[in-house]
Amino acid sequence: MEEGGERHEVAFGNRSIEFRLKRTSRRTLAITVKPDASVVVTAPKGAAVEVVAAKVRKRALWIRRQQEYFSRFLPKLPPRRYVSGETHRYLGRQYRLKVVEGPGENARLRGKFIWVETARKGESGQVRRLVEAWYVLHARERFTRSLGECLARFHGRVCTPQLRLRRMPKRWGSWTQRGVIYLNPELVLAPASCIDYVVTHELCHLVHAPHGQAFYGLLRRVMPDWEERKDRLERAAAETGSEATACGAGEAGLLGN
Ligand SMILES: [Zn+2]
Numbered sequence: 001m002e003e004g005g006e007r008h009e010v011a012f013g014n015r016s017i018e019f020r021l022k023r024t025s026r027r028t029l030a031i032t033v034k035p036d037a038s039v040v041v042t043a044p045k046g047a048a049v050e051v052v053a054a055k056v057r058k059r060a061l062w063i064r065r066q067q068e069y070f071s072r073f074l075p076k077l078p079p080r081r082y083v084s085g086e087t088h089r090y091l092g093r094q095y096r097l098k099v100v101e102g103p104g105e106n107a108r109l110r111g112k113f114i115w116v117e118t119a120r121k122g123e124s125g126q127v128r129r130l131v132e133a134w135y136v137l138h139a140r141e142r143f144t145r146s147l148g149e150c151l152a153r154f155h156g157r158v159c160t161p162q163l164r165l166r167r168m169p170k171r172w173g174s175w176t177q178r179g180v181i182y183l184n185p186e187l188v189l190a191p192a193s194c195i196d197y198v199v200t201h202e203l204c205h206l207v208h209a210p211h212g213q214a215f216y217g218l219l220r221r222v223m224p225d226w227e228e229r230k231d232r233l234e235r236a237a238a239e240t241g242s243e244a245t246a247c248g249a250g251e252a253g254l255l256g257n
Pocket of ligand 1: 211
């Protein structure tokens with residue numbers, strides 16, 4: 001991946017775009033997004049870095065779109081096999097799966113391990129069921145706690161919604177006008193700060209339904225660093241191969257995201 005060139009970055013919104021700057025004898029500047037989502041800028045030998053950075057900033061949206069396009073083809077995690085030694089995430093941290101033989105039929109957190117005890121050690125289907133049940137249980141606990149903490153930021157502007165878990169391939173969260181918030185149990189793999197972001201996003205919808213100025217104004221007031229959290233969530237999701245977004249475009253019908 002390392003191909004030389006000076007490393008630089010420019011701010012874009014609350015994010016930054018990193019790029020490698022290569023000097024060539026060519027007279028014009030060119031920006032390329034590689035399939036590994038890295039950005040290479042080739043520029044004339046004498047071009048000032050500020051001038052190059054300004055060009056990159058000007059094309060930032062295009063760069064982001066290219067990166068998003070290529071990221072779809074980046075390798076995802078291999079499918080889970082539910083055997084000892086495999087790495088699983090919980091609240092943004094990595095844990096090793098440890099499967100031991102015993103009468104317990106349960107899974108629990110033990111140090112750096114997700115410790116599974118089962119009499120059917122060799123059956124990956126059983127291990128998987130125990131691990132998934134553990135995740136759902138902890139997702140429910142964790143989300144309930146997050147909801148309580150995030151609600152406090154609204155100082156009574158939102159009534160306590162009902163919280164339900166729902167598997168959604170493309171969404172972290174949804175809401176209904178009747179005051180129900182749905183959260184994707186997979187969100188419990190992400191850092192706690194990201195869970196709070198999704199919960200807060202959905203709570204804002206209970207005050208301002210559409211993603212308009214009022215919505216984002218409220219989101220910024222109750223969670224000034226929401227964009228950093230969103231970025232963190234996107235990075236965490238890319239690592240676990242999830243395609244969910246906190247806030248997809250084109251919400252329609254009964255459920256918004
Ligand atoms: Zn939304």
